[in-house]
Amino acid sequence: MRLTKWLFFVYLAGLGLLVALLGTSLALVPPRDPQTLYTAYGSNVRTLDPAEISDTTSSAIAGNIFECLYNYDYYARPYRLFAELAADLPQISADTLTYTIRLRRGIHFHDPDRAVFPEGRGPELQAHDVIYSLKRIANFHLASPNAAFIAGKIKGIDDWTRYTQQNSPARIDWDRPVEGLTALDDYTLQITLADPYPQLVYVLAHLPTAPVSRAAVEHYAERFREHPIGTGAYTLRYRDHQKQQRIVLTANPDYRGRPDIDGFTAVDAAQRQPHIRRLQIDFFKADLPPWFLFRQGLLDISAIPKDTFSQAVRQGGELTAAMQRQGVKLVKAPDPTTYYIGFNMLDAVLGKNKPLRQAMSMAINRQRFISVYRNGRGELPIGPIPPGFESFDPREVNPYARFDPPAARDLLAQAQQIHGGPLPKLSLLMSGTDTEDRQMGDFLRSQWEAMGLRIEVDYTDWARFLDIVERRRTAQLFFLAWQADYPDEQNFFQLFYGKNIGEGGQNNTAWKNQAFDRLYEQASVLPPGPPRTAVYKQMSRLVMDECPWALLYYPSSYVLHHGWVDNLLLSDYLHGARQHLKLDSSARSAWLSRNR
Amino acid sequence: MWSFILRRILWTVPIVTGVVLITFVLFAYVAPDPARLEAGKHATPQQLQKIRQQMGLDKPRWLNTQAAKAVPGLGPKLAAVTDSQFFDVLLWRLPDSQHYKEPLWSLLLRKAPASLAIAGPVFFVALGIQLVLALVAAYNRGRWPDYSITFMAVLGICVPGLSVIILAQWLVGFELGWFPVAGWGRGAQIVHFAVLPILVETLVSLGGGVRFYRTVMLEEIYTDYVRTARAKGVADRDVLLVHVLRNTMIPVITNTVASLPFLLLGSLLVETMFQIPGLGNLMVEAIGNRDRSIIMGMTYAIAVVYTLMLLVTDICYALVDPRIRLQ
Numbered sequence: 001m002r003l004t005k006w007l008f009f010v011y012l013a014g015l016g017l018l019v020a021l022l023g024t025s026l027a028l029v030p031p032r033d034p035q036t037l038y039t040a041y042g043s044n045v046r047t048l049d050p051a052e053i054s055d056t057t058s059s060a061i062a063g064n065i066f067e068c069l070y071n072y073d074y075y076a077r078p079y080r081l082f083a084e085l086a087a088d089l090p091q092i093s094a095d096t097l098t099y100t101i102r103l104r105r106g107i108h109f110h111d112p113d114r115a116v117f118p119e120g121r122g123p124e125l126q127a128h129d130v131i132y133s134l135k136r137i138a139n140f141h142l143a144s145p146n147a148a149f150i151a152g153k154i155k156g157i158d159d160w161t162r163y164t165q166q167n168s169p170a171r172i173d174w175d176r177p178v179e180g181l182t183a184l185d186d187y188t189l190q191i192t193l194a195d196p197y198p199q200l201v202y203v204l205a206h207l208p209t210a211p212v213s214r215a216a217v218e219h220y221a222e223r224f225r226e227h228p229i230g231t232g233a234y235t236l237r238y239r240d241h242q243k244q245q246r247i248v249l250t251a252n253p254d255y256r257g258r259p260d261i262d263g264f265t266a267v268d269a270a271q272r273q274p275h276i277r278r279l280q281i282d283f284f285k286a287d288l289p290p291w292f293l294f295r296q297g298l299l300d301i302s303a304i305p306k307d308t309f310s311q312a313v314r315q316g317g318e319l320t321a322a323m324q325r326q327g328v329k330l331v332k333a334p335d336p337t338t339y340y341i342g343f344n345m346l347d348a349v350l351g352k353n354k355p356l357r358q359a360m361s362m363a364i365n366r367q368r369f370i371s372v373y374r375n376g377r378g379e380l381p382i383g384p385i386p387p388g389f390e391s392f393d394p395r396e397v398n399p400y401a402r403f404d405p406p407a408a409r410d411l412l413a414q415a416q417q418i419h420g421g422p423l424p425k426l427s428l429l430m431s432g433t434d435t436e437d438r439q440m441g442d443f444l445r446s447q448w449e450a451m452g453l454r455i456e457v458d459y460t461d462w463a464r465f466l467d468i469v470e471r472r473r474t475a476q477l478f479f480l481a482w483q484a485d486y487p488d489e490q491n492f493f494q495l496f497y498g499k500n501i502g503e504g505g506q507n508n509t510a511w512k513n514q515a516f517d518r519l520y521e522q523a524s525v526l527p528p529g530p531p532r533t534a535v536y537k538q539m540s541r542l543v544m545d546e547c548p549w550a551l552l553y554y555p556s557s558y559v560l561h562h563g564w565v566d567n568l569l570l571s572d573y574l575h576g577a578r579q580h581l582k583l584d585s586s587a588r589s590a591w592l593s594r595n596r
Numbered sequence: 597m598w599s600f601i602l603r604r605i606l607w608t609v610p611i612v613t614g615v616v617l618i619t620f621v622l623f624a625y626v627a628p629d630p631a632r633l634e635a636g637k638h639a640t641p642q643q644l645q646k647i648r649q650q651m652g653l654d655k656p657r658w659l660n661t662q663a664a665k666a667v668p669g670l671g672p673k674l675a676a677v678t679d680s681q682f683f684d685v686l687l688w689r690l691p692d693s694q695h696y697k698e699p700l701w702s703l704l705l706r707k708a709p710a711s712l713a714i715a716g717p718v719f720f721v722a723l724g725i726q727l728v729l730a731l732v733a734a735y736n737r738g739r740w741p742d743y744s745i746t747f748m749a750v751l752g753i754c755v756p757g758l759s760v761i762i763l764a765q766w767l768v769g770f771e772l773g774w775f776p777v778a779g780w781g782r783g784a785q786i787v788h789f790a791v792l793p794i795l796v797e798t799l800v801s802l803g804g805g806v807r808f809y810r811t812v813m814l815e816e817i818y819t820d821y822v823r824t825a826r827a828k829g830v831a832d833r834d835v836l837l838v839h840v841l842r843n844t845m846i847p848v849i850t851n852t853v854a855s856l857p858f859l860l861l862g863s864l865l866v867e868t869m870f871q872i873p874g875l876g877n878l879m880v881e882a883i884g885n886r887d888r889s890i891i892m893g894m895t896y897a898i899a900v901v902y903t904l905m906l907l908v909t910d911i912c913y914a915l916v917d918p919r920i921r922l923q
Contacts, residue, residue, distance in 0.1 A: 010720060017717055022791055044881070047697055054636040143646035145636040161642055170724075225697060243706070244696070244781055245873045285881070286869045288762060289778030292770040296777070467628035510631060524851045596771065 032298070032592065034585035035277035036248075037565070037578070039301045040290040042180040048236065049225035050210040051137045054145035056441065059207050059529045061281060063575025064249055066210035069101060070201055070497075071129065071259060072381040072487075072574035078388055079487040079573060081205055084259050084350050087187075090201060093532070096238055096525065099191040099200060100184070103127060106263025110254045111211045112235040113227065116219045124263075125185035125231055129211045134181060136217070137208060140165035140171070146208035153200065155180030157191045157398035174214070174569060195555045196525040198532075202486030207575045210410060233259075233274040233579035249578075250401035251281040259576060295558065297325075297592050300583070301561045301568065306436075309375040312560060314557035317376060327591065329562035333570035334379065334387045334556050336484035338492070341428070341444070342469070345510045347476045349424060354546060356415035356423065359479075361400045362408035363451045364444065370553050373440055377558055384496075385489050385542040388572075389441035391536035398544040401406045408451050418529035429475040455584070469508050479553075480508065486573060489536040496543055511548035564588040597914070601907065608903040615899035616686050616892075623888055624657055624681065625673045630888050634694050651888065656680045667823050690893050697887040702895045703878060709873030710780065712792055714866065715859040718797040723852060726802060729810030731836055734817050745806060752803025761869045765797045778870045793870040797863055805851070812847045816840045853909040857901040 002074040005144030032038070041057045048062045071084040083089055087102040109122030116122065137144045137149065138161045150157055150181050156179030164172050180192040193200065203209060216229040226243075228236055234249035247523050268494070284290045287305035294302035304312050312330075319330045341360075370378040382398050385391055397399050399407070417422060428444060430437045441457035450456045458475075468475050484491045494500055498517045500507035519539045527534035543549070561568050564587040571577050623630075631647040632639065648654045656662070661743055664677035684690065690700050693872040769777035775792035816822065816887060825835050867876035875894070882890035 012723070012724075013720070015721060015724065017720075046695060046698075052697075140642050140646055141644045143635075143650065145639070145644050146645065147640050151642075165642065222697075224636060242780075242782065242873075243698075244877075245871075284778065284871045284872070285877070286871070288777070289765060290868065292765060292777040293779075296770060296773070461886075463630070463633045465629045466632060471632070493689075531838050 001584065003400055010284065016268065018113055019083070032471065032523075033280075034589065035260065036584075037276045037278070037581060038280050038283045038299050040284050040293070040299055042284060042287070042290075042303070045247065047225040048228040050208050050230075051133070051142055051144045051462065052225060053294070056077065059575070061208050061247060061249070062210075064234040064279065064578050065228045065232045065236055066207060067107075067259065067576060068205050068207060068210045069103075070146075070205035071576065072205060073570065074569060074577060074580050075575060078390060081201060082255060084205075084560040085130075086204075087262075090204075092527075096196045096198070096527065097193045098251075099193070100192070101130075101189045101204075101346070102110065103187045103189065104262045105187060106265075107231050108254050108263065109215065109216065109229050110235050110252050111168075111229050112237045112250065112252075115227070116216045116229060116555055122213055123215070123227065125211055126186045126190040128186075129213060130189050131178070131181045131183060133211045135174065135178060136212070139236050140170075140268055140444060143320060146206070146273055147173055147264060147509065149203045149206065149208065152199045153193055153195070154178070155194050155208075157181075157305065192201060198525070198527050199486065199488050199490055202488055204572075206292075207571070210575075231255075232576055234279060246283070247281045249281070249294065251277050253361065253383045254382055254554045259579070265301070266321055275582045276578070279578055282345070284515060286487050294562075296586065297562060301559060301564050302590070304375075304558055304560060306375060317447045317558075321413075321592050323560070326595075328560050329563060329565075329568075331356075331559045331561065331568055331570055333572075334554060335368055336386055336388050336572050337481055337555050338381060338384055338386050338549075339378075339479075339481040339553065340381075342478045342480055342509045343477075343511075343548055343550070344473060344476050345512070345548060347421065348427065350476055351510075353415050353418050355411040357550065358400045358549035359408045359411035359415055359451065360412065360448055361436070361547050362402060362404045363453075364550060364552065365403045366401075366551075367403065369440075369549075372443070373436065374553065376555035379555045379556065381554055382544075382550060383542055384492050384543045384551065385536070386484075386554040388485075389487060389489050390533045391489050391540060393537070396537075396540075398551075400430050400544060403449060412451055412453070423453060425456055425530070426476050428455060428457045428477040428479065429465060429468060430459045432459060433459045433461060433580070442478075452561065473510065478508070484572070489539075490520075490523065493523070493536070493539055496520075496539075496548065509548040511546065513542060513546060516542045562588065562591070564591065597909075602910070605904075605908045608900065608907075611903050612899045613869075616896055617682075619892055619895045620682050620685050622655065623892070627886070627888075629653075630694065630886055633886055646826065647694075652681055652684050652689075652692065655684070658682050675790060685892050686895070688893075688896065690889045693882075693887050693889050695882070695887045695890075698888055701761045703890065704875065704893070704897070707873060707878050707893050710872050711863075711867065712859060713786060714797060714872060714874065715863065716794050717790075717794050718801060718854070719859055721794075722798045722801045722805065725798070726805035726809055727841070727848070729802070729806045730813050731841065733806070734813035734840075735832070735836060737814060737817070742810075746810070749803040749806040749810075752800070753807065754803075757800045757865050758869070760800050761796055761805045761866065762794060765869070768792060780871060780873055784867070789870070789872075790873065793866050793872060796870075797866045800866075808851060812844045813840055816843050816844065819843075842916075846913060849912045849916060850909055852900075853905050853912065856908075857898060 043057045045058045045061055047053060047058055048065065050062055053059050053062055067084050069084060069086040070081045073082050074081045081089065085104055085107060087104050089225050090099040090101045092403060093097055107125045109117065109125065111117040111120055113121050114120050134150060136142060137146055138157050140161050143163060152158055153159065160178045163176065169239055176520065182190040191200065210230065211228050217224050220227045228242065233252055235252045235253045236247065236249055256263045256265065257272040288298055290302060291305050291308055293299045299308050311322060315321050319328060343350045343357050348358060366380055370376060379387065381401050382396050392504060428441060430441045437459055441459065445455040445457050469478050469482065482492060483493060495508065496511055496516055496519045497507060498512040501510045501512060516539055519535050523532050523535040524585055559570060559571050564584040566582040567580050613802055618835050626736050631644050631651060631653055633643050634647050639775055659842050660679045661677060663679055667673055689709040692699050696703065733742045765777045768774050769792060776789050780786065780789050822835060825839055829905045847884045864880050866872070867874045868880050878890060881895050
């Protein structure tokens with residue numbers, strides 16, 4: 001009887017606890033702070049050390065804390081660089097190998113926890129900070145995923161990497177000179193390249209190259225990734241970082257008020273950036289909860305989950321009446337991304353059979369694919385380069401990127417002649433195993449089977465996919481996408497360059513074309529401008545004709561925000577975008593009291 | 597009894613080693629190179645080399661015989677020969693999480709309280725409700741309370757947990773606004789976020805338990821001693837609570853103790869959908885990110901805790917049933 005009684009009391013206690021929780025829960029509703037913007041991301045932050053960042057969430061958050069020598073104009077499309085920490089665009093020598101960069105003055109690091117810099121305001125940013133940060137990326141022990149951006153490019157940087165490899169982290173002499181990195185004075189930096197590399201300016205606008213404070217890195221060592229100390233519009237106190245859960249960024253009191261001015265330039269108080277004092281970012285793995293929270297007005301900005309797309313957007317891409325009534329706004333922008341089916345050119349069937357590749361490309365009903373699997377969020381492709389690049393020409397015609405079954409069947413007949421008989425069963429590898437991957441795989445199979453091909457589809461996870469496509473190269477056809485790192489077509493064309501075939505190279509299809517390689521090398525030493533754009537267009541046409549990719553679509557981003565958020569533009573490369581946002585908190589309060 | 601406990605603890609060594617071995621073989625021979633995945637799309641050879649070093653993948657898989665040859669003495673030789681990928685896992689020398697760049701212990705300690713905050717109340721409340729409903733159903737076998745409870749239990753088993761979660765988030769969180777749809781907080785705020793997942797998890801876990809305990813109790817109710825007790829005029833309440841309940845404790849303990857490790861390890865689905873920063877959520881993310889350290893470490897931890905809990909189950913048997921002797 002004692003045991004039974006004990007169990008009974010435990011149960012009563014549990015029930016009591018639950019009731020108490022229920023009561024407390026209803027009484028504890030966290031208020032909305034009028035000076036905070038509430039947003040959510042679908043994946044967690046991995047690191048806040050710029051040199052280590054290679055994922056979009058970490059980059060989006062750290063981009064508010066750190067700045068680079070250059071950045072992209074928030075409003076300009078196509079993207080235009082402006083000098084952020086640099087005083088102006090670099091002076092480039094006649095041989096295009098030496099870049100001289102002057103820095104803005106009066107820009108200070110800020111330490112919100114006051115552990116490294118007791119006053120909060122740290123030392124002024126100087127040329128040696130930039131050099132230190134670049135050397136850090138090339139440090140063997142950091143294993144930065146961004147090392148390839150400068151490896152082999154800056155004179156002496158590979159020697160530096162070897163030197164760090166030969167020494168333990170504690171024994172590295174950070175004052176050891178690197179031939180291509182020189183501080184001419186405290187505010188002037190000179191970078192000397194091994195070979196012409198016009199993309200260097202984009203690399204210097206890429207968040208991983210953001211200058212960091214050597215004192216802060218040495219103070220925190222590996223924990224610097226949790227204690228970001230930068231010069232940007234926002235800061236992060238350690239206690240405001242609930243890992244894998246929430247981050248609250250606070251406006252940097254030492255920030256100069258605009259990204260394109262010196263630190264001591266006066267800015268009118270009404271114009272000072274950031275306009276919003278705090279940014280609260282929650283991390284949600286599932287799609288639906290943040291969507292519900294947005295609809296409740298508890299998140300200010302939201303992506304649109306695929307399964308609830310029709311609640312928000314009508315056919316034609318406009319907001320539904322319900323959303324419009326709630327004052328929700330829709331922002332759309334093309335992504336600098338191309339989705340494609342890669343043909344393995346090392347494959348005995350596909351590699352030597354151009355008509356087969358062209359036929360398979362023409363057999364895909366892309367409009368239907370975009371409509372069914374992307375809710376219409378995409379554009380029909382033309383070439384490998386998506387919209388937003390100088391060489392993109394919407395008037396260009398690529399017959400092999402059009403859905404044309406009769407023409408595809410004619411090409412298939414040619415392909416069979418080249419092959420010398422019926423074509424064997426081909427296999428397509430998808431980079432995921434979920435329902436959507438399977439549906440897309442089935443769709444593509446049905447398109448090719450309709451013209452008489454036999455296709456099998458394999459599904460695998462991302463890690464194995466990379467292994468098969470990049471290292472083993474045993475996949476015949478593979479579903480993949482490329483998102484540009486910077487707004488230069490070279491970032492796409494490197495995927496077709498013959499010297500990038502091989503393990504670790506970017507050329508996954510192993511397509512090799514001498515004419516293309518010559519043009520690639522020619523373009524690689526040309527500065528941005530019409531001559532280079534003309535070369536890029538020729539390269540694009542070669543890729544379109546040879547069909548190492550069956551182009552699928554150019555995706556577009558759709559983001560919703562409530563009416564109380566203003567000045568939201570979607571941007572793919574630039575960092576620190578949140579400082580441009582404006583928040584009408586009284587409108588939010590009114591909306592919340594009306595709708596609760 | 598003490599020798600029994602010691603023997604059972606020693607038995608955990610081959611069991612855990614077997615679990616670690618299987619997991620390790622899967623990672624070592626079936627899974628693709630984790631360093632390549634970690635290195636990203638712009639990997640340099642140096643970066644790959646360093647990442648392999650950081651992950652301990654530059655060591656031999658099983659035995660480091662070369663290193664052992666280079667050192668004199670048995671002790672140093674043993675240390676050198678076990679400086680391998682497999683022994684790194686077996687001896688819990690796991691590297692930091694590749695994805696979060698954080699030591700495994702730090703992650704486990706930080707995440708476990710959130711899992712416990714949900715799974716603890718669920719465990720106690722669900723167990724009580726399951727036992728009470730099972731008793732009522734068994735006692736009223738073939739009558740409407742039995743049919744209703746069985747119907748609800750089967751319904752609970754059949755409806756996928758994910759559907760219940762989404763329905764609760766939509767109805768109670770979004771439409772009615774009684775609880776937050778998802779999220780987590782600090783300090784007292786946790787209560788605000790914890791209630792809905794606790795309620796949902798309790799509801800989801802009821803069906804299976806009620807069905808199981810009802811079956812167990814039915815077997816007891818129709819035994820001779822219960823019939824005798826009733827014939828002697830013992831009150832129904834006493835028959836159920838004293839005789840039947842106590843004698844069904846063995847399967848109850850087996851089922852209950854077996855579920856104890858999951859108090860800490862959390863619920864994968866509930867934690868993911870409610871964005872609870874617990875171990876279940878961590879495991880889901882680790883699988884998605886192919887985070888070798890976390891998957892290995894969690895598997896190891898589950899194996900150890902589970903085998904220890906089985907030992908606790910055996911000890912509880914002896915406490916509950918005097919006929920059982922631990923030998």
